[in-house]
Amino acid sequence: MRTALVIGTGLIGTSAALALAARGVVVHLADHDPEQARTAAALGAGTDEAPEGPVDLAIVAAPPAHVAATLADAMRRGLARGYLDVASVKGGPRRELEALGLDLTPYIGTHPMSGREKSGPLAASGDLFEGRPWVLTPTRDTDTEVLNLALELVSHCRAVPVVMDADAHDRAVALVSHMPHLVSSMVAARLEHAEETAVRLCGQGIRDVTRIAASDPRMWIDILSANPGPVADLLADVSADLDETVRALRALQSSDEAKRREGAGGIEDVLRRGNAGQVRVPGKHGSAPRVYEVVAVLIDDQPGQLARIFADAGMAGVNIEDVRIEHATGQQAGLVQLMVEPKAVPVLGAALRERGWALRQ
Known part of the structure; x- marks a missing residue:
């Protein structure tokens, strides 16, 4: 792949463009909002100038409701050798394209299983997809060359390709993404009119459960409207x-x-x-879940505290598998929970105490 066209420069489109541009692909950017495409270009994601001829791959990063129409327009104009979309639902757009009578040999549906609560090009990152599953939903009609282009995209983004049937994918994301988002929003909604004294008691548990409820409602209406049956x-x-x-x-x-x-x-x-159910959730990089133990460290709200802890752990030869921060409400302090292999707990604990850190049970 030498050239690509990204249509839709939000979080996912711009992140993919950043990853491709970093690997030497010439990326052209297009968006219904030209200012958003210019912002993505200014971030180093490519150029907002139109390509002079067909590119190798067109990546449609539009909301699910607009994917089929955007793809159909690009295909009719002959903008690329291959076409894919990155929408979070796959069955509906494919059926819409079939109903339009288009030749779907140059098309493959895909879905990178990565994101964040913020949207738009300014939230994008070239490493957004690293180590994350990227679902490919080829059909019997999908051209091998197009499948290879999609695999090359996934490789450039350092994601992990997963091949699935489109409708099976939609049922799966309803289970692991769409339904949990609604449940998170329902829990968060209980806080809207809660007494302030109750809200002040919020700890890490409620923060974990409600984190994804901060996402843009307009984006989620588009997603859920495209996959309502499995979610219901x-x-x-x-x-x-x-x-x-x-x-x-x-x-x-x-x-x-x-x-x-x-x-x-x-x-x-x-x-x-x-x-x-919880123990079936994959661990780091999709591996089987592993049991870690926690070393809890009290820190002040000062610049460089986390960097010092990680550096001290590294000097002790201990790998931090995961980390969580529990903030103390109304105080300039917090508790950093370092997840490590059980055998590393005494080594890390002794090293951190020696360097003056206060540990908590």
Whole structure:
């Protein structure tokens, strides 16, 4: 791949363009908002000038509702040798293209499983996709050359290719992305009119659960409108679990010992099923989940604190597998939770204490 055209310079399109440009691909940028394309170009993602002829690959990074129309326009104009989209749903756009009677041999649907709460080119990063799954949904009609171009794109972005059927993909993302986003929003919505004294008690747990609720509602309306059936089916199952859990909690209020035991059993069941599901979530880089232990360090809200901790851990020969920061409400301090291999805990603990850090159990 020597040339590419990115149509849609939001978070995903600009991030892909940055990754391609960094690897020597000549990238042309287009957007319905020319100012957004100019912003992406200024960030080093490519040029907002139109290509003089067909490029090797056109990447459509438009909202799901506009993907088919944007692709159809690009294909009819002969803008590229191969075409793909990066929308978060795959079955609907493909069927729309089929209904338009287009030759789909130069097209493949794709979906990079990466993102963040912020949108637009200024939120983009050339390493956004690194180590993340990138789903490809070829059909029997997809040309081999186009599949290879898509694989080259994934390689340039340092993502991990995953081949799936389009409708299977849509059911999967409903489970691991779309439904959780709505549930996160529902939990966050409980905070909107909560007493300030209650909100001040928010800890890391509620921050983790509600983090993705900060995303742009307009973007999510587009996503959910393109995949409503699978999401509704999953929410119906969640609703049934909620009904059972409410009944179990009500039973715990009963003066009848047998009902309380029944209620406790119902709560235990949902918690244990949660345990069983959580351990299936892949660990770093898609590997099997691993058990880490936590070394908790108290830090002041001062520049360079995290860098010092990581440097001290490195000097001790300890690899930090993951990190979380729990902020102390109303105080200029926080607790950094360093996740490490169990055997590294005593080594890291001793090294950090020796360098003056305050550890917490």
